[in-house]
Structures are given as C-alpha cells and as structure tokens.
Amino acid sequence: MALTVDTALAVGLALQLLQITLVVAIAPLIMGLTRKVRARLLRRRGPPLLQPYLDLWKLFHKEAVVADNASWVYRRAPYVIFAATWVAAGLVPTYATGLLFSWSADLIAVVALLGTARFALALAGMDVGTAFGGLGSSREMMIASLAEPAMLLIAFAVALIAGTTQLSAIAALFATGDVGVRVSLGLALLALIIVGIAENARIPVDNPATHLELTMVHEAMILEYSGRHLAMIEAAAQVKLVLYFSLVACLFAPFGMAAGDKSWAALALGLATWLAKLLVFAVLLPIAETTVAKMRVFRYPAFLGSAFAAAALAVFLRFVSRGF
Amino acid sequence: MPEVAIGLWCIAGFLGIGVAATILGGRAIATPLVYGATLLVALGAVLLALTTLLGGAAPSTVVLPIGLPGIGAHFRLDALSAFFMLVVNLGAAAASLYGIGYGRHEHSPMRVLPFFGPFLAGMNLVLLAADAFSFLLSWEFMSLASWTLVVAHHREPANIRAGFIYLAMASFGTLCLLLAFGLLAAPGGDFTFAGMRGATVGGSAAALATLLALVGAGSKAGLVPLHVWLPLAHPAAPSHVSALLSGVMTKVGVYGFIRIVFDVVGDFSSWAGLVVVLAGGATAVLGVLYAVMQRDLKRLLAYSTVENIGIVFIGLGLALAFRANGQGPAAALALTAALFHVFNHSVFKSLLFFGAGAVLTATGERDTEKLGGLIHRMPQTAVVFLIGCMSIAALPPLNGFVSEWLTFQAILLSPQLPQWGLKFAVPAVGAMLALAAALAGACFVKAFGVVFLSRPRSPAAAQATEVDGFALTAMLTLAWICILAGTLPGLVVDALAPVARQLAFVALPPQAGLPWLSLVPIADSRSSYNGLVIFFFLVASGTMTAAVVHRLASRSTRKSPIWDCGYPLDSPVTQYSSSSFAQPIRRVFGTVLFGVHETVDMPRPGETRAGRFRMRVRDPAWRFVYGPLARGVLRGAVRLNRLQFLTIRRYLALVFAALIVLMLVVAIWR
Structure with a gap:
C-alpha cells in the first residue's frame, strides 16, 4: 500500500516537474515564433526561430556590467523576477489538470506572484538612479494599477460561473463542455486579452522591439542591465508570455487537457493540444500587433479601461441571467 | 485571579510607569528604564492575550467600585478583547524596544516619557471596558494621552495645528459614540454591555446607533x-509613537466599531453591511491615492494606514452583510479576513514607521525628495x-497578501447574498480593492525606490549611518512576524477562530491539520493557497537558477559608471524623484478626484530665465467637506456675535421666549 502511495506521489511529482520544466524550455521558442511571424508580416525575413535561445546563450556567457552604485537589489532582482514568474507559470495548468501542486495557488495568487515579479523589476529600474529607469518603473506601476482591477474582475466573472478560483478546477469544469458558450465568458476573454497585451508589454501598450526611449516602458527599466542579468529578465519575459497563453488556453480553450486519469495517451494528447494552442496564439499575437500602432502613454487608461468595462459587464451579466 | 484582573494589573503597571517617569525627570537613565519597563509589561500582556485566545478560556469579568456611584466599572x-490586546501589546512591545534606542535622540524626553505608559494603558483600558461609561472614559483618556504625544514637539506650528485638528476630530468621534450608547441603553438605564446586548432596541434606533458607531x-x-x-497627527509624533498611533491606535478604533456593532447592537439589517462595504472601498482607494502622491515619508505611511483601514472595513462590512442574511461561514470568512488584516497591518505599519524613524535619525529628513x-x-x-514594503503591497509569500486574498475570497461569495444592492456593489468594491492593492504596490515601490535606492539627493542622505541595535532588533522581529504569518497563515486563522465563533457564531474549518499546511477557507474545491509551498518554490527556483547560471555560464562582473543610454548626468536631480514617479498616476486618477492642475512654464530658446513647474492639488475632503463646514461655522458665529451686544431688555425678552418655547416643546412632546 505504502508503495502505491509513493509511486502515485512520484508520478505526480514527475508530471508537475515536467510542466515546470516545459514552460521554461519552450518559452524562447514561442517568443522566436512571434518575432518570426511579425517579421514575415512586415516583409522581412526575420531571425531564425531558435534565435532567442542563442541570444540567451550569448548573454549568459557574457560579462555582466554593473553600475558602480548598484546595490544588491539590482543584482538579485533578475533572479527574483525570473523565480516569481517561473513559479506562477509552473502553477497554471498547461497540459493536464489536477497536478500535484495545482492547489497551492489559485488565479488570484498567480496574478499576485506576477505582481511580486513586477515589484522587483520596478525596484531594479530605480536602483541605479537614472531618469530612464525611474520613467519605466513609474509607467509600469501605472499600467499595473489599471490592469490589476480588470484582472480581478475577470477572475470574478470566471469564478462566478465555475464556483471556484482554482485554475485546475475551472479548466476541468470548462473542458467538460457543460458550461457552453456564454456572453460573459466572451467578454472576460476580451478583457483578458487586453490585460495580457498590457502585462506582456506588447503593442499597442509597449513595444518589445523599440529603443526609442520616450516610448518604452519595460525596456526603460532594464536599460542598465547586461549579461546574465539581462538574460534572466529576458527569459522571465518569455516565460510570462507562455504563462498568459496558457492562462487563455486553460480558461477559454481547455479542450484536450488530461483530466482525472493520467494515462500516457491522455497526457500525450494534452501535451500536443497545449503546444498547438501555444503555436496558434504565437501566430495570432503578431498579426494583431501589426494591425495597430503604438499608443501614447496617456491613452492607456482608455485602452485598459475598456478591459475593465468588459470584465465588469461580464460580471453584471451573470447577475441578470444565469444563461449569460 | 481571573485573566481580566491580570490585564488590569498590566494597565496599572503602564500607569505606574507614567508616574515613575515623571518622578525620574529628565535624567539620562529615564529613557531606557521607562521603555524597558513598558516592554516588560507589554510582553506580559501579550502572553496574557495569547493564553486567553489560544486557551479558549471563558470570558472573565471584574467589577471595580470606581466610576459612577452605585454602578461601578465593568x-x-x-476572545475579541484578547485578540485586540494581542495586537495592541505586540505593537507596544516593539515600540518600547525601538524606543530604548530611538529615545536617546529625543531632545525633550520629558514631553514623551511620562505620557507613553498612560497612552498604552488607555488603549488597553478601551479593550477591557465592558460598560458604556468606562468605555467612553477610557476612549477619551486614550485620545488625550495620544494628543500629548502628538504635540510633543510643540515648537513647530504645524504640530500644534495637527494637535488641534486631532482634538476636534477626537471630540467629535466621542460625541458620536456617546449618542450611539444613548440610543442603545437598556431599559432602566443599564449601560453595561451585557445589559445592552440583552435589550432589543427598535430598528431605526439600532440603525442610527450603527451609523453613529x-x-x-x-x-x-x-x-x-x-x-x-x-x-497631520501621526507624522508629528516621535517615530515610535507614530507607529503606535498608526499601527495600533487605529485598530482600537476598529475594535470600537466591532464591539458596538457586532456585539452590542447585534441585530441589524443588511443595508448596514452595504454602507460599511462602500465606505471601506472608498477609503481604500482614496487613501492609497493620497499616499502615492505624498513627498513626506511619514505622511505617506499615514495615508497608507487610511487605505488599510478601508480594506479592514470592506471585510467587516461583508461580515455584517453575510451575518444579516444568516450565512455564517461566509461571515466568518469575511470577519477572519478583516481581523487578519488588522493584525498584519499593525505589524508592517509599525515596522515601516520604525524604518521611517531610522531614516529620520540617520539623515534628519522626512522629505523623500532629499533622500x-x-x-x-x-x-x-x-x-x-x-520586507515591510512587500508585505503592505500584498505580495506573496508575505502576510499582507494572505489577508487580501481572504478578503477577495469573501467578496467572491457575494453572489450568495439575496439583496441586489449588495450583489452589484460588492464586485465593484472588489475591483476597488484590487485597484487599491495595485496602487499600494506603486506607492511602496516609490517609497523604497526613492528613499533607499537611487543616488543620494542631499549631503545628509549621503552621510547617513546605520541605526542602533535596539531599533534594528525591533524591526527585525516585526519583519520575521511578517514572513511567518505569510508562510503559515493557517495558524493565524486558527488563532482567530474563537473571535469568529463569538461574533459570526461559526468559525472557519480548522487549518492546522490540513496537508502541507495549506489555507483552505471554505472547501478544497473552492480555493486554497499555500504560502509555505510558494515561499519554498520561490527560494528554491531563485537560488537554483542563480547557482546554475554562476556555475555553468559566466559569473564575471565588471563595475562601470552608469550608462543611462550614453548620457549619464552627474547631478542627482536628474533622477526620477518622488513627485515624478507619481506623475502618471496623478495624471490618470488625480485630475478628477484631486483637481490636479500642472502648469509648465518653459523659457523659449535664448531666454535665460529659469523654467518653472507649478502643481496644484486640491484635497477633496477639505474642499468639499471641511472647507464648507468651517466657513459655515464661521458665518454662523459672526451672525450670533450680534447677540453679544444686546440691551438688558432684549436679553430678558430672549430668556422669556426661550422659556416659552421649551415649555411648548415639553407640552407637545408628551
């Protein structure tokens, strides 16, 4: 008996570890794909698909240049940012529901973990004491203060339908198809996409490729970083993109995920569908990005406000009628 | 000896320390002696509160033959008093420990030492009082004792103004409580809480009493x-007293509300919950918006207290609403969340004020633009x-996140409520809570970033030195409590169970026996959080990544001047400052609420005059509430002034008319 319990635990641990490893391992590939598609849409050839891996490799093996007056916050922050993002990504259901540690953080806690990463990043931006770093930090926190209420209302709308905030339980319920297509879920999806765009520093809120100082947010905070520190922050950004893709997939397209019994076939199907979903999102994102232009900073409130309004509408619709 | 008697002895100890401090006078030994003594007494009170709370002892009562003749003081x-006693005396112990070191820098110790003990005694007395008379008396005693500490540095005109406004607000508050107790009195003029609890008052009287409370x-x-x-008042006092005012005395206010509304009134309709939830939501958002725009570090912390009190009142309002609808478990969850936040806030706000005090000692500056x-x-x-900043910004795995998470879980139960007003208001308040949490993140990135990070903005900041060991020990202890309460939240929730059982009639399911020490407030299938696992994961993944990177990739580091995109400027004023950090938030949220108006006067090329930036911020509370009120009072006073210069005939006529009116009123009323 003890043996079976131990094997179950070992299998559970292995499946959780697989997810934790996978989100990091394929994150650069997903980022590479979005860059490639974007370049093709702009009629450029674009870097090879695996370029992000090579970039990380290059950065990891370079000397890190640190400003004279940088404190330990500056040097530790990249690891904190990466760790918090990684833990959050490792706890969002990807290919299977009900993994070993799926109960240790719900949707609200996952969002808050990203908040921890953002806090560390914003502090790192202020550490050396430059104008750009402070500018980036200050704008990042402004965007966060607009995006977080919207995110909470999304969680609220989803939890109202599913009766839980556990991502794994939500995905398992939605995967059964009993919930069906609902207006409020559609609105929540719209809101989540807007929040995801803002949180991942994508166009129209931020431009991941820009180095025009006055328009950048994320890049301004990490302007001083180099070498392995920069690599950690870049990797964290890539993992965060995978996290948001997985979140959208798990909340709004949970089909194919391995539920209850973890047979090899179910797991393989779950993995394949998850990867397929990520690829689809990685193609859709640059298509959406190339159709719009970057916004002025003070138009963000209207953009993120629309996410808030959509999420609020999703919540209130649920009160008006159970059918929505 | 019953527990309450030990509590009263602790209070007597605090009062005695006040007397002893007066006798000791301004000798150098007085400072460590007084703070050492309050530390010991406070620790004793903490022990008493803990044993009462965890031991599950039955409530103990004492009637002393003092106070109103024939009635005595009850x-x-x-459990409720014990929990708040724990909060108060934990803060008091930390402040005393901090004071042993910090008090040496006090230039007029005799304005602080004699009042420190009595202030602690006053707060504890409020918690133990069990009749309206002794409650109000203790409440006023606490207010006055704290007022003496607010005006300790009375040579600064700003402090005198702060003291005056505090006194006016405190008197107004006590007046409202007096009227509330008047409405709740049991038949026959029984003003003990036990008597009032048993008496049923009419719906409108209970409603009015709730509002007054x-x-x-x-x-x-x-x-x-x-x-x-x-x-105004919290920053004026010495820093360890600021910590007590902000971290602890506000909690006594929360206690007063819980005692009167949950315990004494007891019976209420759900609209009370709606009012309290909305008041809490508005307080949370406005408080943090004020905070994020402040330059003065202690003032920023005081405004952040306003925000946290809002979060506590959101929880309390939800608990009221759930309890009015007979939803015990949900009420217990909301109440536990509120009390957990009370505990958390008392810990991290004390810690942050101690930190601000340390900065003040080291640099002589509170203005973040000069740090x-x-x-x-x-x-x-x-x-x-x-650690304090991360806790108060509600970041996992620290304690501030746990109480906000519990509050969110309570908010997510609101669809159970039958009232439409609540159904619509509570999600909106949830969004306000999320907004407040996000803005608190911005606020404390600013506080830590501008004060501790970046380049020194003044010579004083560049030559600061670390504070003494007592202060550091006090801060370190509180930081550890933040970490422990964040990673082992189940134990705190279990400790709060007796209070929840007393006021919501049910408690949350016991957490200590759950696997992996998880926090499961309602049911496994609904939601769970595990601070310990998250903490372990964060530490493990962070250190592992760092080790792997250092081992397998490069670990060489080169120091160099700041790059700053190729244009580094030496002057520290080229950095982002406190006000510039807040500018985007000020612009997004402040233009409507605070009437923020910025004007930039840029000299044209070739002109040699300096550029100017002017900003006007209007405080909505002063603009819409206190400004008109003060003007109205003044106008009324000017009108009434005429009465001062009447002839004797007219005075007699007035007296006669007043008599007639009074008799008419009495005749009609009966």
Missing part, C-alpha cells in the same frame, strides 16, 4: 472623509524596510 476579557469609531480609525487628522541611496549606508534597515 471590565471583561473575551461607524462615524465615531471610524473617525478614530481613519475612514474617509474623517481621516483628515491622521496624516536616496540609503541601502548602501543603512543595509540592515533597508532589508527590513523592504
């Missing part, structure tokens, strides 16, 4: 728009201050 120690206790706790005295780079000069203070 004192009682139950909200205003009266809310003015002490800092509900918007009654918060105006906090940001910076202190992480190099005060490394230990920086670490503990950072």
Whole structure:
C-alpha cells in the first residue's frame, strides 16, 4: 500500500516537474515564433526561430556590467523576477489538470506572484538612479494599477460561473463542455486579452522591439542591465508570455487537457493540444500587433479601461441571467 | 485571579510607569528604564492575550467600585478583547524596544516619557471596558494621552495645528459614540454591555446607533472623509509613537466599531453591511491615492494606514452583510479576513514607521525628495524596510497578501447574498480593492525606490549611518512576524477562530491539520493557497537558477559608471524623484478626484530665465467637506456675535421666549 502511495506521489511529482520544466524550455521558442511571424508580416525575413535561445546563450556567457552604485537589489532582482514568474507559470495548468501542486495557488495568487515579479523589476529600474529607469518603473506601476482591477474582475466573472478560483478546477469544469458558450465568458476573454497585451508589454501598450526611449516602458527599466542579468529578465519575459497563453488556453480553450486519469495517451494528447494552442496564439499575437500602432502613454487608461468595462459587464451579466 | 484582573494589573503597571517617569525627570537613565519597563509589561500582556485566545478560556469579568456611584466599572476579557490586546501589546512591545534606542535622540524626553505608559494603558483600558461609561472614559483618556504625544514637539506650528485638528476630530468621534450608547441603553438605564446586548432596541434606533458607531469609531480609525487628522497627527509624533498611533491606535478604533456593532447592537439589517462595504472601498482607494502622491515619508505611511483601514472595513462590512442574511461561514470568512488584516497591518505599519524613524535619525529628513541611496549606508534597515514594503503591497509569500486574498475570497461569495444592492456593489468594491492593492504596490515601490535606492539627493542622505541595535532588533522581529504569518497563515486563522465563533457564531474549518499546511477557507474545491509551498518554490527556483547560471555560464562582473543610454548626468536631480514617479498616476486618477492642475512654464530658446513647474492639488475632503463646514461655522458665529451686544431688555425678552418655547416643546412632546 505504502508503495502505491509513493509511486502515485512520484508520478505526480514527475508530471508537475515536467510542466515546470516545459514552460521554461519552450518559452524562447514561442517568443522566436512571434518575432518570426511579425517579421514575415512586415516583409522581412526575420531571425531564425531558435534565435532567442542563442541570444540567451550569448548573454549568459557574457560579462555582466554593473553600475558602480548598484546595490544588491539590482543584482538579485533578475533572479527574483525570473523565480516569481517561473513559479506562477509552473502553477497554471498547461497540459493536464489536477497536478500535484495545482492547489497551492489559485488565479488570484498567480496574478499576485506576477505582481511580486513586477515589484522587483520596478525596484531594479530605480536602483541605479537614472531618469530612464525611474520613467519605466513609474509607467509600469501605472499600467499595473489599471490592469490589476480588470484582472480581478475577470477572475470574478470566471469564478462566478465555475464556483471556484482554482485554475485546475475551472479548466476541468470548462473542458467538460457543460458550461457552453456564454456572453460573459466572451467578454472576460476580451478583457483578458487586453490585460495580457498590457502585462506582456506588447503593442499597442509597449513595444518589445523599440529603443526609442520616450516610448518604452519595460525596456526603460532594464536599460542598465547586461549579461546574465539581462538574460534572466529576458527569459522571465518569455516565460510570462507562455504563462498568459496558457492562462487563455486553460480558461477559454481547455479542450484536450488530461483530466482525472493520467494515462500516457491522455497526457500525450494534452501535451500536443497545449503546444498547438501555444503555436496558434504565437501566430495570432503578431498579426494583431501589426494591425495597430503604438499608443501614447496617456491613452492607456482608455485602452485598459475598456478591459475593465468588459470584465465588469461580464460580471453584471451573470447577475441578470444565469444563461449569460 | 481571573485573566481580566491580570490585564488590569498590566494597565496599572503602564500607569505606574507614567508616574515613575515623571518622578525620574529628565535624567539620562529615564529613557531606557521607562521603555524597558513598558516592554516588560507589554510582553506580559501579550502572553496574557495569547493564553486567553489560544486557551479558549471563558470570558472573565471584574467589577471595580470606581466610576459612577452605585454602578461601578465593568471590565471583561473575551476572545475579541484578547485578540485586540494581542495586537495592541505586540505593537507596544516593539515600540518600547525601538524606543530604548530611538529615545536617546529625543531632545525633550520629558514631553514623551511620562505620557507613553498612560497612552498604552488607555488603549488597553478601551479593550477591557465592558460598560458604556468606562468605555467612553477610557476612549477619551486614550485620545488625550495620544494628543500629548502628538504635540510633543510643540515648537513647530504645524504640530500644534495637527494637535488641534486631532482634538476636534477626537471630540467629535466621542460625541458620536456617546449618542450611539444613548440610543442603545437598556431599559432602566443599564449601560453595561451585557445589559445592552440583552435589550432589543427598535430598528431605526439600532440603525442610527450603527451609523453613529461607524462615524465615531471610524473617525478614530481613519475612514474617509474623517481621516483628515491622521496624516497631520501621526507624522508629528516621535517615530515610535507614530507607529503606535498608526499601527495600533487605529485598530482600537476598529475594535470600537466591532464591539458596538457586532456585539452590542447585534441585530441589524443588511443595508448596514452595504454602507460599511462602500465606505471601506472608498477609503481604500482614496487613501492609497493620497499616499502615492505624498513627498513626506511619514505622511505617506499615514495615508497608507487610511487605505488599510478601508480594506479592514470592506471585510467587516461583508461580515455584517453575510451575518444579516444568516450565512455564517461566509461571515466568518469575511470577519477572519478583516481581523487578519488588522493584525498584519499593525505589524508592517509599525515596522515601516520604525524604518521611517531610522531614516529620520540617520539623515534628519522626512522629505523623500532629499533622500536616496540609503541601502548602501543603512543595509540592515533597508532589508527590513523592504520586507515591510512587500508585505503592505500584498505580495506573496508575505502576510499582507494572505489577508487580501481572504478578503477577495469573501467578496467572491457575494453572489450568495439575496439583496441586489449588495450583489452589484460588492464586485465593484472588489475591483476597488484590487485597484487599491495595485496602487499600494506603486506607492511602496516609490517609497523604497526613492528613499533607499537611487543616488543620494542631499549631503545628509549621503552621510547617513546605520541605526542602533535596539531599533534594528525591533524591526527585525516585526519583519520575521511578517514572513511567518505569510508562510503559515493557517495558524493565524486558527488563532482567530474563537473571535469568529463569538461574533459570526461559526468559525472557519480548522487549518492546522490540513496537508502541507495549506489555507483552505471554505472547501478544497473552492480555493486554497499555500504560502509555505510558494515561499519554498520561490527560494528554491531563485537560488537554483542563480547557482546554475554562476556555475555553468559566466559569473564575471565588471563595475562601470552608469550608462543611462550614453548620457549619464552627474547631478542627482536628474533622477526620477518622488513627485515624478507619481506623475502618471496623478495624471490618470488625480485630475478628477484631486483637481490636479500642472502648469509648465518653459523659457523659449535664448531666454535665460529659469523654467518653472507649478502643481496644484486640491484635497477633496477639505474642499468639499471641511472647507464648507468651517466657513459655515464661521458665518454662523459672526451672525450670533450680534447677540453679544444686546440691551438688558432684549436679553430678558430672549430668556422669556426661550422659556416659552421649551415649555411648548415639553407640552407637545408628551
């Protein structure tokens, strides 16, 4: 008996570890794909698909240049940012529901973990004491203060339908198809996409490729970083993109995920569908990005406000009628 | 000896320390002696509160033959009092420990030492009082004792003004509480809480009493728009007293509200919950918006207290609403969340005020525009201050997140409520709570970033030195409590169970026996959080990644001047400052609410005059509430002034008319 319990635990641990490893391992590939598609849409050839891996490799093996007056916050922050993002990504259901540690953080806690990463990043931006770093930090926190209420209302709308905030339980319920297509879920999806765009520093809120100082947010905070520190922050950004893709997939397209019994076939199907979903999102994102232009900073409130309004509408619709 | 008697002995000890401090006079030994003694007494009270709370002892009562003749003074120690006693005395112990070191820098110790003990005694007395008379008396005693500490540095005109406003607000609050107790009195004029609890008052009287308690206790706790005295009075006092005022005395206000509304009134309709939830939501958002725009570090912390009190009142309002609808478990969850936040806030706000005090000692500055780079000069203070900032910004795995998470879980139960008003208001308040949490993140990135990170903005900041060991020990202890309460939240929730059982009639399911020490407030299938696992994961993944990177990739580091995109400027004023950090938020949220108006006067090319930036911020509370009120009072006073210069005939006529009117009133009323 003890043996079976131990094997179950070992299998559970292995499946959780697989997810934790996978989100990091394929994150650069997903980022590479979005860059490639974007370049093709702009009629450029674009870097090879695996370029992000090579970039990380290059950065990891370079000397890190640190400003004279940088404190330990500056040097530790990249690891904190990466760790918090990684833990959050490792706890969002990807290919299977009900993994070993799926109960240790719900949707609200996952969002808050990203908040921890953002806090560390914003502090790192202020550490050396430059104008750009402070500018980036200050704008990042402004965007966060607009995006977080919207995110909470999304969680609220989803939890109202599913009766839980556990991502794994939500995905398992939605995967059964009993919930069906609902207006409020559609609105929540719209809101989540807007929040995801803002949180991942994508166009129209931020431009991941820009180095025009006055328009950048994320890049301004990490302007001083180099070498392995920069690599950690870049990797964290890539993992965060995978996290948001997985979140959208798990909340709004949970089909194919391995539920209850973890047979090899179910797991393989779950993995394949998850990867397929990520690829689809990685193609859709640059298509959406190339159709719009970057916004002025003070138009963000209207953009993120629309996410808030959509999420609020999703919540209130649920009160008006159970059918929505 | 019953527990409550031990509590009263502790209070007598605090009072005795006040007397002893007066006798000791201004000798150098007085400071360590007084704070050492209050530390010991406070620790004793902490022990008493803990044993009462965890031991599950029955409430103990004592009647002392003092106070009103024939009635006596009633004192009682139950689970609710014990919990708040724990909060108060934990803060008091930390402040005393901090004071042993910090008090040496006090230039007029005789304005602080004699009042410190009595202030602690006053707060404890409020918690133990069990009849309206001794409650109000203790409440006023606490207010006056704290007022003496607010005006301790009375040579600064700003402090005298702060003291005056505090006194006015405190009197107003007590007046409201007095009227509330008047409405709740049991037949035959029984003013003991036990008697009032048994008596049933009419619906409208109970409603009015609830509102009066909200205003009266809310003015002490800092509900918007009654918060105006906090940001003036809290920073005026010496820093360890600021910590007590902000971290602890506001909690006594919360206690007053809970005692009157949950315990004494007991029976209410759900609209009370709606009012309290909305007041809490508005307080949370406005408080943090004020906070994020402040330059003065202690003032920023005081406004952040307003925000946290809002979060507590959101929880309390939800608990009221759930309890009115007979939803015990949900009420227990909301109440536990509120009390957990009370505990958390008392810990991290004390820690942050101690940090601000350390900065003040080291640099003589509270203005964040003149600080910076202190992480190099005060490394230990920086670490503990950072832990405080992360806790108050509600970041996992620390404690502030747990109580906000519990509040969110309570908010997510609101669809169970039958009332439509609540159904619509509560999600909106949830969004306000999320907004407040996000803005608190911005606020404390600013606080830590501008004060401890970046380059020094003044010579004082560049030459700061680390504070003494007592102060560091006090801050470190509180930082550890933040970490422990964040990673082992189940134990705190279990400790709160007796209070929940007393006021919501059910408690949350016991958490200590759950696998992996998880926190499961309602059911496994609904939601769970595990701070310990998250903490372990964060530490493991962070250190592992760092080790792998250092081992397998490069670990070489080169120091170099700042790059700053190729244009580094030496002057520290080219950095982002406190006001520039807040500018985007000020612009997004402040233009409507605070009437923020910025004008930039840029000289044209070739002109030699200096550029100017002018900013106007209007405080909505002063503009819409207190400004008109003060003007109205003044106008009325000017009108009434005419009565001063009447002839004797007219005075006699007035007296006669008043007599007639009074007799008419009495005749009609009967």
